[in-house]
Amino acid sequence: MNVIVSPEEMKRFSQACRDSGKRIGLVATMGSLHEGHLSLARSSLSECDVTVVSVFVNPCQFCPGEDLEKYPRDMEKDRALLEKEGVDVLFAPDESEMYPGGYSTFVEVKGPVSEALCGASRPGHFSGVSTVVAKLFNITSPHISYFGRKDAQQAAVIIRMVRDLDIDVDIRVMPVVRESDGLAMSSRNNYLSEEERGRASVVYRALEKGRKMAVSGETKAGKILEKVKDVIMTEKGISIDYVEMVDSLEMTPLEKLETRALIAVAVRIGQTRLIDNVIIDAPNQGGKN
Numbered sequence: 001m002n003v004i005v006s007p008e009e010m011k012r013f014s015q016a017c018r019d020s021g022k023r024i025g026l027v028a029t030m031g032s033l034h035e036g037h038l039s040l041a042r043s044s045l046s047e048c049d050v051t052v053v054s055v056f057v058n059p060c061q062f063c064p065g066e067d068l069e070k071y072p073r074d075m076e077k078d079r080a081l082l083e084k085e086g087v088d089v090l091f092a093p094d095e096s097e098m099y100p101g102g103y104s105t106f107v108e109v110k111g112p113v114s115e116a117l118c119g120a121s122r123p124g125h126f127s128g129v130s131t132v133v134a135k136l137f138n139i140t141s142p143h144i145s146y147f148g149r150k151d152a153q154q155a156a157v158i159i160r161m162v163r164d165l166d167i168d169v170d171i172r173v174m175p176v177v178r179e180s181d182g183l184a185m186s187s188r189n190n191y192l193s194e195e196e197r198g199r200a201s202v203v204y205r206a207l208e209k210g211r212k213m214a215v216s217g218e219t220k221a222g223k224i225l226e227k228v229k230d231v232i233m234t235e236k237g238i239s240i241d242y243v244e245m246v247d248s249l250e251m252t253p254l255e256k257l258e259t260r261a262l263i264a265v266a267v268r269i270g271q272t273r274l275i276d277n278v279i280i281d282a283p284n285q286g287g288k289n
């Protein structure tokens with residue numbers, strides 16, 4: 001596996017791939033890789049000629065007081081995992097190369113897609129994400145870029161940015177990868193104590209309850225969300241940041257299940273903030289949107 005740290009070298013490499021007609025797949029990550037990331041890499045490996053995985057803990061998507069300092073970092077382990085998968089390039093730039101002195105340009109996707117849900121609790125977060133992803137697209141020139149649906153709002157923001165800025169890349173949003181008890185895989189799961197980890201699976205049980213109500217014909221968001229909250233509150237020591245039903249691309253709240261919807265949840269377990277969601281097609285909408 002080729003390890004590239006310099007954005008200039010990465011650009012040259014990508015250009016050479018494009019010149020020789022190779023299709024490039026990008027999986028953007030902040031490292032501390034788990035099965036969720038590796039499944040994205042596998043999708044790229046199966047579809048593209050060259051797979052680039054970037055590992056960069058992006059400071060500008062962390063709000064003041066968040067976990068930037070303690071965010072798990074283990075480059076050697078990440079490198080070994082990617083090597084084993086057969087990834088072609090690990091792109092691991094330094095912060096000073098991504099944001100050199102005087103750096104002052106930020107991409108901001110406006111409106112509910114970035115301001116609702118996590119955007120409300122983490123002001124500035126999605127501007128940091130859009131900025132770094134736009135830079136990664138410019139540096140690696142991917143034909144396809146893969147994102148996980150666990151971060152459904154992030155994916156919606158990126159889809160919007162790509163559309164609005166005419167960026168020539170296909171975005172693939174891949175299913176949530178879960179632990180055996182349903183907990184969505186996340187690098188932040190590392191923060192949970194054993195006891196908290198045991199309780200965390202309630203989030204998936206609650207979402208599944210909501211999904212099943214919808215599949216059985218309940219269309220009122222209020223009723224579904226009340227049940228989801230009730231199930232979450234059966235575990236102690238969990239506080240709810242939000243439980244919402246939203247349009248899956250707009251992130252606008254829905255009162256009734258009318259479009260492809262997400263039931264999206266953010267909770268805090270101890271000091272750890274976890275997000276998760278399930279996707280639901282409205283009756284007679286199957287697969288649209």
Ligand code: PAF
Binds near residue numbers: 029030056058129132
């Ligand atoms: O999902 C993540 O890990 C990050 O938000 C991303 C897309 C790599 C941007 O830093």
